[in-house]
Amino acid sequence: MSDDYEIVIGLEVHVQLLTESKLFCGCSTRFGAEPNTQTCPTCTGMPGTLPVMTRRAFELGLRTALAIDCQISPFTKWDRKQYYYPDLPKGYQISQFDLPFSHDGGLDIRDPKGRFAPKRIGIIRAHLEEDAGKSMHDEQAGEADSRIDLNRTGTPLLEIVSQPDMRSPAEARAYLDELKLLLVYLGVSDCNMQEGSLRVDANINLHLTGENGEKIATPIVEIKNMNSFRAVERALEYEAIRQYQVWQETGQRLGDVPKQTRGWDDAANLTRGQRHKEESSDYRYFPDPDLVPVRVSPEQIEIVRRALGELPAALRARLIGAYGITEYDADVIVNQGRDVVSYYVELAEACSDGKMASNWVQQDVLRTLKEQTITIDAYPVRPAQLAELLGKIRGGEIDTTRAREVLAQMLTSGKGVAETMSALGIVRVDESELIELCQQLLASNPKVVAEVKAGKVQAAGALIGQAKKLNPNANPARVREICMELIAKS
Amino acid sequence: MSLSREQVEKVSLLARLQLSESELIAMTAQLDAIVGYVEQLAEVDTEQVEPMAHAIELSNVFREDRARPSVDRGEILANAPHADGQFYLVPAVLGD
Amino acid sequence: MSLTDLSASQILAELNARRFTAVEVTQAYVERIERHDPAIGALLRYDAETALATARGIDDRRQAGQPVGLLAGLPVSVKDLLCSQGDLATCGSRMLEHFRAPYDSTVVARLKRADAVLLGRTNLDEFAMGGSTENSALQKTRNPWDVTRAPGGSSGGSAACVAARLTPLSIGTDTGGSIRQPAGLCGITGMKPTYGRVSRYGLVAFASSLDQAGPMATSAADAALLLEAIAGHDPCDSTSIDAPVPSYSQTVTQPLAGLTLGLAREHFGPGLDSEVERAVREAIAVYESLGAKVKEISLPHSKYSVATYYIIAPSEASSNLARYDGVHYGHRTDERAMLAELAAERQKLEAARDTAGLNRLDSPLVRLYRRSRAEGFGAEVKRRIMLGAYALSSGYYDAYYLKALKVRRLIRQDFDSAFQSVDLIAGPVTAAPAFKLGENVNDPLAMYLLDLYTVGANLAGIPGISIPCGLSAAGLPIGLQLQAPPLEEDRLLRAAHMFQQATDWHMRRPNLP
Ligand SMILES: [Mg+2]
Numbered sequence A: 001m002s003d004d005y006e007i008v009i010g011l012e013v014h015v016q017l018l019t020e021s022k023l024f025c026g027c028s029t030r031f032g033a034e035p036n037t038q039t040c041p042t043c044t045g046m047p048g049t050l051p052v053m054t055r056r057a058f059e060l061g062l063r064t065a066l067a068i069d070c071q072i073s074p075f076t077k078w079d080r081k082q083y084y085y086p087d088l089p090k091g092y093q094i095s096q097f098d099l100p101f102s103h104d105g106g107l108d109i110r111d112p113k114g115r116f117a118p119k120r121i122g123i124i125r126a127h128l129e130e131d132a133g134k135s136m137h138d139e140q141a142g143e144a145d146s147r148i149d150l151n152r153t154g155t156p157l158l159e160i161v162s163q164p165d166m167r168s169p170a171e172a173r174a175y176l177d178e179l180k181l182l183l184v185y186l187g188v189s190d191c192n193m194q195e196g197s198l199r200v201d202a203n204i205n206l207h208l209t210g211e212n213g214e215k216i217a218t219p220i221v222e223i224k225n226m227n228s229f230r231a232v233e234r235a236l237e238y239e240a241i242r243q244y245q246v247w248q249e250t251g252q253r254l255g256d257v258p259k260q261t262r263g264w265d266d267a268a269n270l271t272r273g274q275r276h277k278e279e280s281s282d283y284r285y286f287p288d289p290d291l292v293p294v295r296v297s298p299e300q301i302e303i304v305r306r307a308l309g310e311l312p313a314a315l316r317a318r319l320i321g322a323y324g325i326t327e328y329d330a331d332v333i334v335n336q337g338r339d340v341v342s343y344y345v346e347l348a349e350a351c352s353d354g355k356m357a358s359n360w361v362q363q364d365v366l367r368t369l370k371e372q373t374i375t376i377d378a379y380p381v382r383p384a385q386l387a388e389l390l391g392k393i394r395g396g397e398i399d400t401t402r403a404r405e406v407l408a409q410m411l412t413s414g415k416g417v418a419e420t421m422s423a424l425g426i427v428r429v430d431e432s433e434l435i436e437l438c439q440q441l442l443a444s445n446p447k448v449v450a451e452v453k454a455g456k457v458q459a460a461g462a463l464i465g466q467a468k469k470l471n472p473n474a475n476p477a478r479v480r481e482i483c484m485e486l487i488a489k490s
Numbered sequence B: 001m002s003l004s005r006e007q008v009e010k011v012s013l014l015a016r017l018q019l020s021e022s023e024l025i026a027m028t029a030q031l032d033a034i035v036g037y038v039e040q041l042a043e044v045d046t047e048q049v050e051p052m053a054h055a056i057e058l059s060n061v062f063r064e065d066r067a068r069p070s071v072d073r074g075e076i077l078a079n080a081p082h083a084d085g086q087f088y089l090v091p092a093v094l095g096d
Numbered sequence C: 001m002s003l004t005d006l007s008a009s010q011i012l013a014e015l016n017a018r019r020f021t022a023v024e025v026t027q028a029y030v031e032r033i034e035r036h037d038p039a040i041g042a043l044l045r046y047d048a049e050t051a052l053a054t055a056r057g058i059d060d061r062r063q064a065g066q067p068v069g070l071l072a073g074l075p076v077s078v079k080d081l082l083c084s085q086g087d088l089a090t091c092g093s094r095m096l097e098h099f100r101a102p103y104d105s106t107v108v109a110r111l112k113r114a115d116a117v118l119l120g121r122t123n124l125d126e127f128a129m130g131g132s133t134e135n136s137a138l139q140k141t142r143n144p145w146d147v148t149r150a151p152g153g154s155s156g157g158s159a160a161c162v163a164a165r166l167t168p169l170s171i172g173t174d175t176g177g178s179i180r181q182p183a184g185l186c187g188i189t190g191m192k193p194t195y196g197r198v199s200r201y202g203l204v205a206f207a208s209s210l211d212q213a214g215p216m217a218t219s220a221a222d223a224a225l226l227l228e229a230i231a232g233h234d235p236c237d238s239t240s241i242d243a244p245v246p247s248y249s250q251t252v253t254q255p256l257a258g259l260t261l262g263l264a265r266e267h268f269g270p271g272l273d274s275e276v277e278r279a280v281r282e283a284i285a286v287y288e289s290l291g292a293k294v295k296e297i298s299l300p301h302s303k304y305s306v307a308t309y310y311i312i313a314p315s316e317a318s319s320n321l322a323r324y325d326g327v328h329y330g331h332r333t334d335e336r337a338m339l340a341e342l343a344a345e346r347q348k349l350e351a352a353r354d355t356a357g358l359n360r361l362d363s364p365l366v367r368l369y370r371r372s373r374a375e376g377f378g379a380e381v382k383r384r385i386m387l388g389a390y391a392l393s394s395g396y397y398d399a400y401y402l403k404a405l406k407v408r409r410l411i412r413q414d415f416d417s418a419f420q421s422v423d424l425i426a427g428p429v430t431a432a433p434a435f436k437l438g439e440n441v442n443d444p445l446a447m448y449l450l451d452l453y454t455v456g457a458n459l460a461g462i463p464g465i466s467i468p469c470g471l472s473a474a475g476l477p478i479g480l481q482l483q484a485p486p487l488e489e490d491r492l493l494r495a496a497h498m499f500q501q502a503t504d505w506h507m508r509r510p511n512l513p
């Protein structure tokens, strides 16, 4: 049925910026402290207290905004968003309304699996704001009091609002993956969804074509409390189908009903409508008189831009271009982060075979990192050593299977390639020795020789098996070649 | 234009104030008089005028990102009308 | 002549000369408070023991020849709107009647650093909203010159306190005239500094872009001393100005040569009491006799200043006072009674099958807020919160709040161009002397219009001072206001001192009951 309608998705992402102190006071932003132990008169909104913004939060915001191609406003100010909630002690949230510090950017997304064509997702704005605290409600609401913890109150957040440019849950997922990777590369956030340092709200509706060809949009629904990217994907998949059914039943169009907010129930795998307060929409934004505006010069912007470093998209392109690996391989490596990328680059340069380097990084190095849950800097074998080993494979000195044994040894022993090879009794077998070995084999296997002559080439496999038994260091490929030559001559 | 009782009721919810019937009547009359007075600003030509939200023109005031010890929880909760030593307590917030 | 007849500067000289001790001084003022404050009600609280202990410590350090602060041993009272660690900060409100500040405001911290003897806390209009101190939920304050009259406000407690010499110095705050107007009505010297000159950290906000704390004293020289102690940049206040602070107490005695005073046409229009006008014009004549030139100027937008002020101030107030919701501190309504009230209303609506009403019925949390705030705030505070919430609400923002911000700039530009041609602007502080208690309580708009001469300085952020310049036939003080360009407090104080060298209005004192 998905060809009857087009899914239209826009995402609102809140990321916690990696500052030591809160946005407007000196309290720590560390996660997991005892309730209300990371608070002070300022972040609990005591009478007379005043906010003073930490420069770091603004700088991290700038970094991110530039990385997603946003325009930076030369003049930006701070506004109060006013609403009453127990986890908002001042009765307003300091945020940005009509003059966000950045706007009109974009993020390119692609799907290595090719489910959709590469495209750019527009970004409406990215602005800074303070987080609220946490309210804990009792299961059977009404029974017990709600408990309020203000540790999180005042933590710096960057809100990134996308255009409604995504046309499928898969695109939304790709946008989130790419954005998260970018934020991690930039070092502006740890993006830990479990700890709430990355939160996603989704706006979704459907575009259909009516009987007489007119374009129809269904009411926009905002989906909240999805606590993983997978959940976002599933919630969007669910919501698209639900909205299509609602459309078929009610025929409601955009504007017929007020914007609805629904919460995602991961266990039940469905969204539920949330009661919205009638006046909650009137936030009475106005410029916060306690904070002064910020002016940003083109020079400052350039300094930050130059310090961004090579970002995922550029890195992928470089790996594909310089080392001839596939987009898929480049994706896997870049997704591992800067350190794995530089390990790969060093390896590829040293062994001058990007493809081989990519295979070994993905199949051997990454597997070990995963099994031992270590990071690349803790990986015992340095690129130069691994390159030496790969060189021996390409020089025919050792086959891949034996090379893997060598690598395994090196990981535990921490010894070099040559040392490990001789420890394993791996020595180069010279040509004359090999020819002699092959002649023996042919002599003792007349049947095989006959079969090969008759054209049953794969029969030669038996010879290689025996060769390995006679001399484990014999290079199977070379053995095959020699045998074939000898058979042909005979 | 003059203020209606309904508008004043709506604002009293926005402002989280409970007004008695008599307060509502008095408030409507007084706000109407005051709003009537301030509306004289409409006659001022402000076409080319930038709004002035601050009394002084300062910009780019920041502090360094340094965490300092927070205040003792007991001191913070000391003023709370209802707390359990760990949390502030409010009547159960139903739904959201 | 008793110790309490001396000015703060004179007392300080005596203390430094070791002719008195801080304990003697403090004791003398404590006795005056005990004798006279019951009839005046200037102070909400005073703590003689703590004050005397502080004084003792200062005396010991003086005796030992150790360095002491600028105000060492001088009793100072503080408007109960500024936080002092461990002490109440009621703001004259039921809402904060029992609120204990867990931190020091910068002003209080600097007074402590200057070795002032913090003797007591003065009464005020609730959250500084008002011009008579009658909006205090806690106490009535009377004008020492006529106890049937209001002391003005919102710093009426501080003005009455100094006028009655219950403390030689007091800290007030001024958002629309709340230092200058009561100073004028109580016959003392009071200054609103340039916005940003004195830190707002720990000053409980009324209207953040207008609030400023300042000195209240018996003379310009004393005001200079107190301002010097509290002024200066504060990293805890983003709107604090980072500029050096002159030593006002030294420069105040230097007369100003070639002074040009501007008289704003708009300040002498209809509504100005004739006695007040005469006193103000005589004061200006005194300046002329001291060599000052006088020039008529115009502040064309000043007639809009009250309207502009009563949009901006309530808008900011409605937001600043949103934090008083009975959740984190302050008054909370009785939850049982609140839930019972809701249940009863629900029953009624259900009986009447009023579904619309049921949908509109407050949730327990919303009702907790609404009842707590309704019980905690007085009528004037509610009025301003409502006015501000309305001015900022969707559909009205541009017509009211944004419009007011634009007119505010025009008002500032009027001052800027005026100061191109004059050094100071001189005029009345209030249109009339102190009014009777209860005279204006039922007409808020009439009350607002009394702020005509003072709100301009707050909107423009410029400094202004009020000094005594005469007495009405009824024996009530009349004040002269001087206004200067930003950061010219020094000019204001010197001009005021010149006047006080040539006149003795500031020496006049009420006969206390
Ligand atoms: Mg937000």
Ligand SMILES: [Zn+2]
Pocket (backbone or CB within 6 Å): A022, A025, A026, A027, A038, A039, A040, A041, A042, A043, A044, A154
């Ligand atoms: Zn804090």
